[in-house]
Amino acid sequence: MKKILGFTLGILIGSVLFLILLVSAILGIKTNQDTATGSYTGAFTADLPVYSEIKGNGQISDEVARFAVGTAVKYHLLPSVVLSQYAYESSWGKSASATEDNNNFGITWYSGAPFPKGTERGSGGSEGGNYIHFPNQEAGFSYYGYMIATQSNFNASVGNKNPGEVLLILGKGGYASAGITADSPYYTNCISIIKSNKWESFYDKFAIKHWSDINFGNGATTGGGGKVGNLEVLQPVLGTTVDNGQCYMLSSYYASKIDPQHISGGLHSGMAAADIGLDYPWSSWGWKVFNNPQYTQIKAGDIINFNRSASVGGWTTDPIYGHTGVVAEVKGNNQLLVYDQAVSFPVTLHSYQYYNGMIESVVEPPK
Incomplete structure (x- = not known):
């Protein structure tokens, strides 16, 4: 049937x-x-x-x-x-x-x-x-x-x-x-x-x-930090490759979709994914940046920027550029679900175990 x-x-x-x-x-x-x-x-x-x-x-x-x-x-x-x-x-x-x-x-x-x-x-x-x-x-x-x-x-x-x-x-x-x-x-x-x-x-x-x-x-296990932004804009690109496939381009795509007034052309000036929190005038756009965030500060919908050479569950981020993505869920017990991509894989949902020092910054969209 x-x-x-x-x-x-x-x-x-x-x-x-x-x-x-x-x-x-x-x-x-x-x-x-x-x-x-x-x-x-x-x-x-x-x-x-x-x-x-x-x-x-x-x-x-x-x-x-x-x-x-x-x-x-x-x-x-x-x-x-x-x-x-x-x-x-x-x-x-x-x-x-x-x-x-x-x-x-x-x-x-x-x-x-x-x-x-x-x-x-x-x-x-x-x-x-x-x-x-x-x-x-x-x-x-x-x-x-x-x-x-x-x-x-x-x-x-x-x-x-x-x-x-x-x-x-x-x-x-x-x-x-x-x-x-x-x-x-x-x-x-x-x-x-x-x-x-x-x-x-x-x-x-x-x-x-x-x-x-x-x-x-939001489907997140209790104990997460809440939800911001608009994760629905990522559904059409799940399983595909955004732009040239670099991790940076997915965060750029997301930022431009949820705040086209300030980021209509995407994020282009930064060179390292780890430094996204530093490369733009986020506060003047109404965004918030949390450097070296605690787990309780992270929210679904944040742009998450991993440190250089960070161990993220079976692989290590680039020693020069780090890594970036968008938080899909804050699942409790230090677990994060993240939309990300790399030249080796399309936009995918990956689970990561948070630990102190793993994340350079998270960038929280405006309300």
């Missing part, structure tokens, strides 16, 4: 949900909706929180179980529903789109997607279009959760603790091409899979308990 994720029923679903909530409020009916509801407003990032204590169950491997739970915690969803759709849409991870594109949820490629086209939809392209090709399983799971949490026709799933209700919300939103009703094979099969594998007990209780681990607005 394939589907196209879209927004076409957003207004109708919103109206129906409003009436349901209004009637519930009047009659004093308690719904299954948690307080952590609404649309996820952060930028998409491919990483997921990892809970090593989570183990596989039945045909679900440890890795898949952890991806499902990580997705559910990050976007305040239910792992049982994530896993049921994984099982149904990808034949337990064995479909062509799953094995060739790391696309376990039949997500269709569209112009502007953060990842390239994958295999054709349907036998010999009979369904038209292509699936999105994800670089790995983690990215595929995370993007599924991101789309559910951000699209207005699906995001009533956020914070809902009832698997059956969530499946119907997805069905009304158009998840499956044939629709999902309480009598449809899609619904009955997914519910049967959830119940027979006891995923509510195995995984849902755990995820719901850990929803509070994540600052839902």
